Amino acid sequence: MHIVVCIKQVPDSAQIRVHPVTNTIMRQGVPTIINPYDLFALEEALRLRDRFGGEVTVLTLGPPMAEDSLRKALAFGADRAVLLTDRFFAGSDTLATSFALSMALKKIGEEFGEPPIVFTGKQTIDGDTAQVGPGIAKRRDLNQLTYVARIVEVDPAAGEIAVERRAEGGLQVLKSRMPVLITMLEGANEMRRGTLDNALGAARAQVVRWSAADAGIEDLTKCGLRGSPTIVKKVFAPTARAEKAKRVNTEEGSTAEANAAALVEAIFTRQP
Amino acid sequence: TRKELPEHFKAYRHVWVAMEMEHGKVHPVSFELLGEGRKLADKRGVELAGVVMGGDGEEVAAAAIEAFEHGADVVYTIVDPILTHYRNDPYTRALTDLVNTYKPEILLLGATNLGRDLAGSVATTLLTGLTADCTELAIDDEGSLAATRPTFGGSLLCTIFTLNYRPQMATVRPRVMAMPEREPGRRGRIVSHDLGLAEAEIVTKVLDFIADGDSGRAALPYADIVVAGGLGLRSAENMQLVKALAAVLGGEYGGSRPLVQKGWITADRQIGQTGKTIRPRLYIAAGISGAIQHRVGVEGADTIVAINTDPNAPIMEFAHLAIVGDAVKILPALTDAFARHLSVNRLAS
Ligand SMILES: Cc1cc2nc3c(=O)[nH]c(=O)nc-3n(C[C@H](O)[C@H](O)[C@H](O)COP(=O)(O)OP(=O)(O)OC[C@H]3O[C@@H](n4cnc5c(N)ncnc54)[C@H](O)[C@@H]3O)c2cc1C
Ligand SMILES: Cc1cc2nc3c(=O)[nH]c(=O)nc-3n(C[C@H](O)[C@H](O)[C@H](O)COP(=O)(O)OP(=O)(O)OC[C@H]3O[C@@H](n4cnc5c(N)ncnc54)[C@H](O)[C@@H]3O)c2cc1C
Structure with a gap:
């Protein structure tokens, strides 16, 4: 079974800083990681491969340096890595991103075998829209299974798959036919430690690098800013309220008990 | 970036809310969206519509009445047994079909698992823009939807437009918008539409639903304190x-x-942009700095109390009351003080 996992390289959010004057994000020197949600997808794919045989291909769309994340995925045990990178992709929103990824998936299918399962994470930690998975499913005409907490059963011969999907108030048990797109829920599994073999292989592996043209994209108006219906017009800091929080303990050295009593008093006398 | 809207989009009018049904009942986020949609529709001078899809005619009719009483002028309904349980494929077909037929300029959905699953498919099918998890919706001077959401990392917000495509789509999480006042007896027009699909055409089947046990799962969004x-x-x-x-x-x-990442609390107890949005009467935040992703999840609270060692922490910009000090010392004292206050009041009443 050939399985493709889409992973995104993201800034390690804990370490992002905003420029105090220009209100822009200071990316320089910010370390990058594989989007943490995507590791659940990757691990699930590796488990299926270990069970049924086959290969796991990881795919990312990003700048050349996104190759780092692909190598990390190889070190966890993925078999092949594809980097889709081209300046035409700059400024892609989720519609343009899912277009580019779906074209790369088509090409991957032609070159390395059609994948019955494509995985994505639930969402990323930077854009955080959870829209790319459904976008890919629609464009590749894959049956869409989002927020999957558990894969219950896979029958490659019959082409069937059953999953538990997180819904409001409970788990929906769904049966569908492959090819499917699965967005994996966090906590569904625990990422393995790659073997030494994997680590050595990852360092030496050849990452497949495709431009837009390599991926068979002819219509560049569907890519990048031009292919993005959403337009970010304004970035701004939230307005502070006229007054800051009223400080209950203004006296230095007052005890925790006195402060607590003053706070309770203030809460009950406050008129919102 | 603002061009003349292409000719074929000029017929798109009105504000729609795709209502979410959960086991026969309307999810409260749908009413919150109707409240917000009402303001957008009034500003645009257009109608507000709810879309109700489901398998049971009576449940759908009841939901339509609730939609009217929460501000809708029109309700589009599709009743078909195929829609009994949510499934991506038939719901996507149903909603895109309605959009293509009746042409709304704005389409809002709840940012629940169901809403996000559906919105992503519908936007891709329609090849239009979709802004996720908005915290503020407005109409700009030129009549476009201005959808504001937090940006990653720092303390910033961004406003996103879909200028040249229709409908302009956005999702909003539960409890971000206020619940509108219900107007009993308010009614409107119902437009019923057919799904036009056969069960045999739908590949994905629902085998079962395993309901969550009530115990242990946090009910944060609708908690008072x-x-x-x-x-x-x-x-x-x-x-x-x-x-x-x-x-x-x-x-x-x-x-x-x-704290979720460290395993100190479970994911269903995370508060903020990527966790739960809350609107309690009282919110007490101990040792929380107040980053924008946290702030947008709690801003709807009536009274926000901060306990923080840093008098200049960002949370001081939006909390109402604060104790500057060590939360580890103040929390137990506060627990005692509340216990005392509550028992005195109980005796008095
Ligand atoms: C602050 C901010 C806000 C934004 N808001 C919006 C918005 O409201 N609407 C909009 O359309 N766009 C928005 N964008 C643009 C959007 O983030 C990008 O298009 C991004 O490339 C993909 O979206 P995401 O990060 O939200 O991914 P998600 O949809 O959250 O990702 C889901 C999964 O898809 C896969 N995936 C996502 N991106 C890639 C990739 N590049 N390569 C491989 N796999 C991938 C991963 O498996 C991931 O787990 C925003 C960007 C920023 C920085
Ligand atoms: C895409 C994205 C989504 C996010 N979503 C969320 C979200 O949903 N919810 C969320 O909360 N965050 C979210 N974050 C993270 C957010 O940006 C902040 O990093 C996070 O909220 C900070 O958590 P904190 O306030 O607990 O920690 P810190 O920012 O480290 O703050 C700790 C605070 O405790 C104070 N303090 C220290 N010692 C004491 C003491 N003894 N007593 C009292 N106070 C003390 C400090 O002064 C400081 O203000 C998100 C980030 C990204 C990039």
Whole structure:
């Protein structure tokens, strides 16, 4: 079974800083990681491969340096890595991103075998829209299974798959036919430690690098800013309220008990 | 970036809310969206419509009435047994079909698992823009939808437009918008539409639904009192202090995102942009700095109390009351003070 996992390289959010004057994000020197949600997808794919045989291909769309994340995925045990990178992709929103990824998936299918399962994470930690998975499913005409907490059963011969999907108030048990797109829920599994073999292989592996043209994209108006219906017009800091929080303990050295009593008093006398 | 809207989009008018049904009942986020949609429709001078899809005619009719009473002028309904349980394929077909037929200029959905699953498919099918998890919706001077959401990392917001495509789509999480006042007896027009699909055409089948046991799962979004901890607590053990205060107040407890990542609390107790949005009467945040992703999840609270060692922490910009000091010392004192206050009041009443 050939399985493709889409992973995104993201800034390690804990370490992002905003420029105090220009209100822009200071990316320089910010370390990058594989989007943490995507590791659940990757691990699930590796488990299926270990069970049924086959290969796991990881795919990312990003700048050349996104190759780092692909190598990390190889070190966890993925078999092949594809980097889709081209300046035409700059400024892609989720519609343009899912277009580019779906074209790369088509090409991957032609070159390395059609994948019955494509995985994505639930969402990323930077854009955080959870829209790319459904976008890919629609464009590749894959049956869409989002927020999957558990894969219950896979029958490659019959082409069937059953999953538990997180819904409001409970788990929906769904049966569908492959090819499917699965967005994996966090906590569904625990990422393995790659073997030494994997680590050595990852360092030496050849990452497949495709431009837009390599991926068979002819219509560049569907890519990048031009292919993005959403337009970010304004970035701004939230307005502070006229007054800051009223400080209950203004006296230095007052005890925790006195402060607590003053706070309770203030809460009950406050008129919102 | 603003061009003349292409000719074929000029017929797109009105504001729609795709209503979410959950086991026969309307999800409250749908009413919150109708409240917000009403303001957008009034500003644009157009109608507000609800879309109700389901398998049971009576449930759909009841939901339509609720939609009218929460502000809708029109309700589009599709009733078909195929729609009994949510499935991506038939729901996507149903909603895109309605959009293509009746052409709304704005389409809003709840940012629930169902809403996000559906919105992504519908936007891709229609090849239009979709702004996720908005915290503010407005109409700009030129009549476009201005959808504001937090940006990653720092303390910033961004406003996103879909200028040259229709409909302009956005999702909003539960509890971000206020619940509108219900107007009993308010009615409107119903437009019923057919699904036009056969069950045999739909590949995905629902085998079962395993309902969550009520015990243990946090009911944060609709709690009246919430006490939360942040990294300022410094250890998992100190989360006990937060839980004890919540227990005395009869409220729920939660925390900032790093606490989930550290395993101090479960993911269903995370408060903020990527966790739960809350609108309690009282919110107490202990050792939380107040990053924008946290702030947008709590801004709807009536009274926000900050306990923080840093008088200049960002949370001071939006909290109402504050104690500057060590949460580890203040939390137990606060639990005692509330316990005393509540028992005195109980005696008095
Ligand atoms: C602050 C901010 C806000 C934004 N808001 C919006 C918005 O409201 N609407 C909009 O259309 N766009 C928005 N964008 C643009 C959007 O983030 C990008 O298009 C991004 O490339 C993909 O979206 P995401 O990060 O939200 O991914 P998600 O949809 O959250 O990702 C889901 C999964 O898809 C896969 N995936 C996502 N991106 C890639 C990739 N590049 N390569 C491989 N796999 C991938 C991963 O498996 C991931 O787990 C925003 C960007 C920023 C920085
Ligand atoms: C895409 C994205 C989504 C996010 N979503 C969320 C979300 O949903 N929810 C969320 O909370 N965060 C979210 N975050 C993270 C957010 O940006 C902040 O990093 C996080 O909220 C900080 O958590 P904190 O306040 O607990 O920790 P810190 O920012 O480290 O703050 C700790 C605070 O405790 C104070 N303190 C220290 N010692 C004490 C003491 N003894 N007593 C009292 N106070 C003390 C400090 O002064 C400080 O203000 C998200 C980030 C990204 C990039």
